Amino acid sequence: MHIIKHSIKEFQKHLFDYLLFVTACVIFILTVSIFRGERLMEYLAVATFVLFYICWGIYHHIVDNTLRFRIVFEYILFGAIGLFLLKIIIIP
């Protein structure tokens, strides 16, 4: 399977980066779980996670030597879509 081979290769090549991101995902889930019902904390958790995702993208592509404006823009777009859609749920 190409996809599995490709994924394993990718993980091995950037193990630290992926582990860092997975850790951030776990921390985010734990935070929103702990602060259930606290709208401000939930929103801060989402905003922080989105910011981390964009920073991760910039950092990763600098290390990978593939940093371009359109790539950063892609992370910003995905991050902003997630942030605004969840904002409507948390703080309409």
Added chain:
Amino acid sequence: MKSLVKFFKHLFTPHPTNGYRSKIIHHDMLTGYLVFALFLTFAINHLQTKNGSILGYATDITANKLFHLTNQEREKDGLEMLTYSVKLQEAAQKKAENMFLNDYWSHYGPNGETPWQYILSTGYQYEYAGENLAKNFLFSDGVVRAWMNSPTHKENILRKDYTEVGFAVVDGVLNGEETTLVVQMFAKPLYASVTKTVEHQSGDPVLYAKGETQSITQEANKGSFYSLFVNINVIFFIILISALALDFYFASKLNLIHLKGKNLIHILFLGTLTIGIIFIIQGTII
């Protein structure tokens, strides 16, 4: 049919027609989603300002739904159905208003107020009474599910001594934060002839009191906009994740080299946000 397949291929898989990148995750499409999300944010803000309500739009909790769900739980346990009490609803409303007024989240007020005094203040004489509280849930079933998952609240819902219930679903500002409070009051009237009950909603148990009381009413007026929005949101994230996964699959298979972000990370990011929504739509109970 052929053109439809072609269209979906263009949308979801890397293809010569989309520059070997699923159209649905092209930058122009992503910008379109963002503009739409911004439009929704402003439209909802505008609607709420116009309607003079902040959280009325943000939750899908209704007293009727709570009442039915509570009775459903009792029915499963072979217990008698509760009847809706207008006086208990009134007591629940007073309790919620007091929590907003004195800025607290507890069964007891900072000045020693007890849940029972709100029941008594409506003229309801009770033999048994109980109270369940919930805040910042988005859906009625989430509230009742959380109560049923808590042994003390579950005990209130399934207590055979109670015969009547009343609910209040009230929006306001608690600790500087826009909040939706749900107050559920249970009771058994001391003298059946003195109390007046009305068909309505449900709640959950945490506190008990033995003594005297009266009965209540209230109404929640939320629409189904919010549940629709959350569902659309989840479906939208799933479509994006699917498109990214397909793009990743075909790009790996065809050994495409693209100058783009990491699909795996985008998938992980959106997947985590989707899981986050599950927690966000849940509130807290006491």
